[in-house]
Amino acid sequence: MKQLSLTFILFVGFLLSAQNKTIGYGEKLVFTASYNMSGLLTDIAQVTMETSKVSTSKSTLMRLKCRATTFNSFDGFFKVRDLYESYVSPTSLTPYLYKRDINEGGYYKFMQYKYRRKSRSVESIKKKRRGDGSIWEEKKILNVSSSTKDLVATLYTLRNLDIHKANIGDASSFKVLFDNEESTVVFKYLGKEIISSNIGRKECYKIAISLRGSDLLKGNNSNIIWLTADANKVPVYAKFKIPVGNGELKIKSATGLKN
Template sequence: MLLFVTVFTQAQNSAVGNSEKLTYTASYNMSGILTDLAEVTMQTSEVKTSSATLLRLKCTATTYSKWDSFFKIRDLYESYVSPKTLTPYLYKRDISEGGYYKFMQYKYSHKTGTVKSLKRKKRKDGKFWEENKTIKIGSATRDLVSTLYKLRTLDFSSYATGTTKSFTVIFDNEENTVNFRYLGTETINTSIGKKNCYKLAISLSNSDVLKGSNDNLIWLTADSNKIPVYAKFKIPVGNGELKIKSATGLKN
């Protein structure tokens, strides 16, 4: 699997604080019209354990009430990481989508290069089944949530247009390679003002989950916070957007 470049692995967190809250509107193309379907939040908080102080990265997705009868979504993704390096120690994914339920948990052991995985799903009869595994991972492998936040620690101002950074992400007990290609800067209008942004294209190696070469994009503010303010995605069943509504508690 792909390894992180040294500069990425050692990058320290100067962008993400412990009281940040970002709120977004998620839209999906329905019959040719982009329709606002859900609210997405990304929130950080400090968590103290008996041995360390961690940063909780919490992401939620909730359909607006008028769409609940059509396809109700109540998703939670969270990662508990080092505040300095954003190295993950615990990850949880708890999703409920239109009657489908799934829970995933990863406990990282960086000394042994393994993850203890717990999967829980609901059967058709309403009962639950569980699966426990120990999975070998690479030294730089992390979950999806901590990867999104780690992306914000990169120094895009030093990148030439076309530079690609790749990340190894564990998802559904499998390691996948996620690629971000730097497309330069672009100024866009958002609900929190006009922002000069770093524009990135996203792709997955050996996967057709994301369609097109430049159809999956994310814009991060070109400042010391590097918060995501806009994203476009195209998947086999359609396309959509994510637009920021508000941003509070920023570190810088």
């Protein structure tokens, strides 16, 4: 049992210290988000994940950007225009700034996290639109652990893990800051599967995602992501459970890959 625990700690430690070998500048992944109810698929939105180079006077960072846009048939029904950004170190994918700007069916919310790595704290700004149209703002200083990341950086970190070294059933956990609360996201390796997608028939790593202590992503393998079993580890397909039916994310195109 001790040996097993030690192996697991070493495995997690190795994964956390991993350098970025997977994600390069100028990568663009386009996905179609669909709603699946008893096998009837309805395309709802387009999701894009892009990377680019951002230079400040002192350093160069990588901008990880995720955008969600509903298709025009849905715009009159429930318009979504979401922008998620994370400014990370290009070598270690450590985030320094996170921004979330969501506009969903008239609901507006803005979140910003400025990571103060040395003091292990995060300066958080939260903005919401009131019923009368005015903006309400809240500023907070949050104490976080040294390895805490945001949602976007965690998704890219998952791609950077050495999954080829993992055995079926191995799990890796990450501290994620979302809505000013620190939670633990667990990625569990379930094995390999062949997936047919718009970018071809690919052998993929099947990974279950769960959020410890939350009902949002329950840990019963119902939220699964498939990453190509190559050096780019492109997410080609994702399946997630929502209160009524299932959601799906399918890749449409992948350009500017590093490897």
